[in-house]
Amino acid sequence: MIKKGPARIALCVLFCSLLWCAFVAGNTGDLLIWFDMPATQFTQSLPLGNGRLGAMIFGGVNEERVVLNESSLWSGSKEDADRPDAAQYLPEIRRLLLEGKNAEAEKLVYAHFTCRGPGSNRARGKDVPYGSYQVLGNLRINFMAQPAETRNYRRALNLSDAIASINYAQGGASYRRETFVSAPDQAIVMRFTADQPRSLTFDIRLERSERAEIAGDGADSLLMTGRLNNGTDGNGMRFAARVRVLQNGGSAKVEEKTLRVRDANHATILITAATDYQGYAGRRTSDPSAAASDDMAKAAGRSYESLRCAHIAEYRKYFDRTTLWLGPSAAEAAAKPTPARLKAAAEGGRDPGLAALYFQFGRYLLISSSRPGGLPANLQGIWADTLDTPWNGDWHLNVNVQMNYWPAEVANLSELHQPMFALIASLQEPGARTARLYYGARGWVAHVITNAWGFTAPGEAASWGSTTSGSAWLCQHLWEHYLFTRDDAFLKWAYPLMKGSARFYADMLVEEPAHRWLVTIPANSPENGYRLADKSIAHVCMGPTVDMQLLCYLFAACIEASRILGVDEDFRKELADKRARLAPTRIGSDGRVMEWLEEYDEPEPTHRHISHLWGLYPGSEITPDDTPQLAAAARKSLDARGDISTGWSLAYKINLWARLGDGNRAHRLISLLLSPVAGQKKVEGVSFLGGSYDNLFDAHPPFQIDGNFGAAAGIAEMLVQSHNGLIRILPALPDAWPQGRVTGLQARGGYELDIAWKEGRLTAATLRSKLGGICRIRYGLKAIELSAKPGSTHQITPLLAENSKR
Numbered sequence: 001m002i003k004k005g006p007a008r009i010a011l012c013v014l015f016c017s018l019l020w021c022a023f024v025a026g027n028t029g030d031l032l033i034w035f036d037m038p039a040t041q042f043t044q045s046l047p048l049g050n051g052r053l054g055a056m057i058f059g060g061v062n063e064e065r066v067v068l069n070e071s072s073l074w075s076g077s078k079e080d081a082d083r084p085d086a087a088q089y090l091p092e093i094r095r096l097l098l099e100g101k102n103a104e105a106e107k108l109v110y111a112h113f114t115c116r117g118p119g120s121n122r123a124r125g126k127d128v129p130y131g132s133y134q135v136l137g138n139l140r141i142n143f144m145a146q147p148a149e150t151r152n153y154r155r156a157l158n159l160s161d162a163i164a165s166i167n168y169a170q171g172g173a174s175y176r177r178e179t180f181v182s183a184p185d186q187a188i189v190m191r192f193t194a195d196q197p198r199s200l201t202f203d204i205r206l207e208r209s210e211r212a213e214i215a216g217d218g219a220d221s222l223l224m225t226g227r228l229n230n231g232t233d234g235n236g237m238r239f240a241a242r243v244r245v246l247q248n249g250g251s252a253k254v255e256e257k258t259l260r261v262r263d264a265n266h267a268t269i270l271i272t273a274a275t276d277y278q279g280y281a282g283r284r285t286s287d288p289s290a291a292a293s294d295d296m297a298k299a300a301g302r303s304y305e306s307l308r309c310a311h312i313a314e315y316r317k318y319f320d321r322t323t324l325w326l327g328p329s330a331a332e333a334a335a336k337p338t339p340a341r342l343k344a345a346a347e348g349g350r351d352p353g354l355a356a357l358y359f360q361f362g363r364y365l366l367i368s369s370s371r372p373g374g375l376p377a378n379l380q381g382i383w384a385d386t387l388d389t390p391w392n393g394d395w396h397l398n399v400n401v402q403m404n405y406w407p408a409e410v411a412n413l414s415e416l417h418q419p420m421f422a423l424i425a426s427l428q429e430p431g432a433r434t435a436r437l438y439y440g441a442r443g444w445v446a447h448v449i450t451n452a453w454g455f456t457a458p459g460e461a462a463s464w465g466s467t468t469s470g471s472a473w474l475c476q477h478l479w480e481h482y483l484f485t486r487d488d489a490f491l492k493w494a495y496p497l498m499k500g501s502a503r504f505y506a507d508m509l510v511e512e513p514a515h516r517w518l519v520t521i522p523a524n525s526p527e528n529g530y531r532l533a534d535k536s537i538a539h540v541c542m543g544p545t546v547d548m549q550l551l552c553y554l555f556a557a558c559i560e561a562s563r564i565l566g567v568d569e570d571f572r573k574e575l576a577d578k579r580a581r582l583a584p585t586r587i588g589s590d591g592r593v594m595e596w597l598e599e600y601d602e603p604e605p606t607h608r609h610i611s612h613l614w615g616l617y618p619g620s621e622i623t624p625d626d627t628p629q630l631a632a633a634a635r636k637s638l639d640a641r642g643d644i645s646t647g648w649s650l651a652y653k654i655n656l657w658a659r660l661g662d663g664n665r666a667h668r669l670i671s672l673l674l675s676p677v678a679g680q681k682k683v684e685g686v687s688f689l690g691g692s693y694d695n696l697f698d699a700h701p702p703f704q705i706d707g708n709f710g711a712a713a714g715i716a717e718m719l720v721q722s723h724n725g726l727i728r729i730l731p732a733l734p735d736a737w738p739q740g741r742v743t744g745l746q747a748r749g750g751y752e753l754d755i756a757w758k759e760g761r762l763t764a765a766t767l768r769s770k771l772g773g774i775c776r777i778r779y780g781l782k783a784i785e786l787s788a789k790p791g792s793t794h795q796i797t798p799l800l801a802e803n804s805k806r
Ligand code: FUC
Pocket: 379, 391, 396, 400, 527, 608, 609, 646, 648, 700, 704
């Protein structure tokens, strides 16, 4: 927080100017998303956020539209979705699966082992207890139409300061609008200026299509209040949003529900909002209107410059930790507006800077949608423009929410992982009930979907809802955070969650008859089906590969964590015994990694989920060095799956190919993800709509943010890997990036790396060790071992060169 006082303000202004100079000097097109026209659709607008408040800027000349979001704005309510008698059917479901009667087992799962109630109502959760993440509303600002033509229009999002700007000239004046969402001041801040006096005349309105009341509030403010449907008696979460204008010159007044500003020289518009969500994260305010009013009073008490300065300083604390340059783009590429740049790259233009921009955009989106104390980034981060958000804008646990957090550690945003940990902790209590009522098991479980209300029951359809390993996959994030940070206090906090999860799986494992391996029953391989002998398709199965890989990882993590903490010796032994008996990852007769315990015929061989390669990434049981046969089988599986798929699936495959050390293939997937969404086309004989919208939001389609995050992680994974006790430098560098430079990537064990390369070869690498330790590093075939002191810095390129001479 910036205190007032001339000295402070002077310092602040100086600091901002220095930042600005640094930005101007260092800025390339790699940190800019920009347009030469206003947005007509959500996926052309510019996303801003502080983790809680979101704003999407459309930038119309005559009408500015800002889509507003508040990350806890969820309809629905806490519900009892667990079937109280589910466990009664478990023995029969298991018997049928063990006897190979999968279709019959699936029928029973449908009838008795799904959630009760309407569930997420197939992604129409808005008016049932499951609920939906929703848009807060729209802010519309109508400028008094000028007859003159608009010139020099430019709308840009600058990732280096998280400010969206709009510039244009009209008549005899030049106009500029700037918007940012401040974390320190918890407000959306807009600033309108013109180079001619008294040229700003506009009307401001708030709108929401249902469940909101909008009224004037004093001479210069509007207030929107409302209450969402809880899915039972209708009286759900309350929310409030306030808008206030502070104009210089001219006048401001409220007429009806419109805030009218006339003939101002410049104006600042502040927007604050809150909900009374009382869940596991968020502000937990009981009076949203008062909370929005407090925030407003504080923000309105500061000058625009000091709000802006505090915002930039706070944002850059995260953003500046990592830089990436992937070599020069053709000058004309970087000079194009982003949609044209995407198109040119898709047509073969040389533009490595676009991948660097996409990487930094992923980091930007995480900083803007996930802050400690808040809710985790959902399927759309925090940016939704409808009430019926696709898939309810919830958290899917069979890849999507995890993918959102793949870049958190490696891309140097470790603290922003916290909302994910809070989500995991929040599922422990409801998940313990689900574990007991469905499986008669101890510990806790979450299946495929969860919401703001602690939903842990299976989904409403057996085909996708019976995946039991969602919670195991969540727990990977706890252990990975520890591997990167070695934060013992965190491990102490996280271990009971991991243990509770492992407890559940250790209780629910069953021995299968063919090999006497321990397997999960019932289960499915996320959303993928297989063909039975009678040609019908089933999903419910036992021991899918992904479950086995996840449990192998989770049990090992718990064993090691309990050793570090010196607790639970007996449990450790139990886990070690059971881990040794888990069904292993196997290679099928066609040389691919088997997805199920049996080699089924596959009705959808190019299915978007590739869960059976979990052990390659984000797990690490499959590596080209340690398990070359499995790595070769994974390659075959990926080839058979094909590249073309939904946005998140493309992003997943970047990481998988990076782990296989195939930079060119990973790069091809980046190129596919960076294909503009432009109507149906066929690639590899598969229909493909494209991977990126004009504003670089990932297209499932529709917009789904996981691909943005997954690709950011994938790009990092191409440059540095650090699993299984070895730091690999440039493990998957594609030919398309012959030179480049990255700073600030993180490696497990508390290491940070800066790397530079030219002509495809490493030229400089610096390793900083935060915690000290023995560190193994490899570049190509050369490996070194280094003993690092806490806080030490090492130039490792000469060491790698020296080592290679021996
Ligand atoms: C999973 C995926 C879908 C989509 C949804 C949100 O169900 O299979 O592709 O991403 O989550």
